[in-house]
Amino acid sequence: MLKIGKLTDYGILVLDALAQVGAVKQSTEELATATGLTVSTLRKVMKTLVDAGLVIARRGAHGGYKLARSPQQIRILDVVEAFEGPVALTECSQSASDCEIQSSCSLVSGWMGVNELLMQILSRVTLEDVRQQTLSQHLPSTLLDANQRIRLINL
Amino acid sequence: MLKIGKLTDYGILVLDALAQVGAVKQSTEELATATGLTVSTLRKVMKTLVDAGLVIARRGAHGGYKLARSPQQIRILDVVEAFEGPVALTECSQSASDCEIQSSCSLVSGWMGVNELLMQILSRVTLEDVRQQTLSQHLPSTLLDANQRIRLINL
């Protein structure tokens, strides 16, 4: 599956709704109707988003939420990390690894490379890309030749 | 986190061990000592690997396992899909989606793009890449300029 959590998904959903209205503050109720989520669920989502500094909250009467920066400056990686912590494909990708066979494993640095690669990709896709469907839906399925491949790997 | 399952990881571990010895068949016991996994766990891993056609099994006395094709021809995506099913970042990425707000969601095709992109990347990294640490461990962290970015997104 390699799926992202549903809450992460909801996070993007909220950011999209906020981007839609520009700089206008939105209340939890307004976001609820805009996104179709329940208020309870929204609260959890908003907390994460605020803690991560992706949206700015204003409390009290006439409060509400607005984007902390423009959709072009919000990376998918930011959102994913906000909800799910650092990207770590394998156990040993994390600092506090508890893989029992790590000492005798020769693949640690190999996985690191893949991990880094995916992070680089996710850091280059922005909220705006997802909103505007910048990414072509039908990518060419032909394999790249060796040179292109190296360039892709090494960015 | 965005982590792959531990069993998937073990799968790569086994494939690495098989690649190490070339065309020689390996028994479950031999793989157990080579990888540090228990025999019970290995059985589950091997079943998945065999079902996916990534390794070839020979039963009976003098049986064992060997790689179905060369490490260069085994894509990480193949292994991931074997253990975790089709890559589907969001609910709606799967055919049988059960996201309740999908009808009123404008991000479906946006996510599709990201999903495709990640799959393309994972399909271009092979077992050999992970074994030989082909991927540079320290990728340049400077952002690409606009043109390069478009080329990356559109492959």
Add this chain to the structure above:
DNA sequence: TGGAAAGATTACCACACTGGTATGCTTTAT
């Protein structure tokens, strides 16, 4: 042809995580 060597199949269970929900607290504008 029988037995040993090997893989295949199935079932079971503890545990952690996820998603969903409710309840009460704090801040701020008027």
Add this chain to the structure above:
DNA sequence: ATAAAGCATACCAGTGTGGTAATCTTTCCA
């Protein structure tokens, strides 16, 4: 003061994962 908002916490059912064992089936060879 009061109402409108966001903030914090706690709870819980369901699910998925990882780990383990017990049993069946195939193949080779003495």
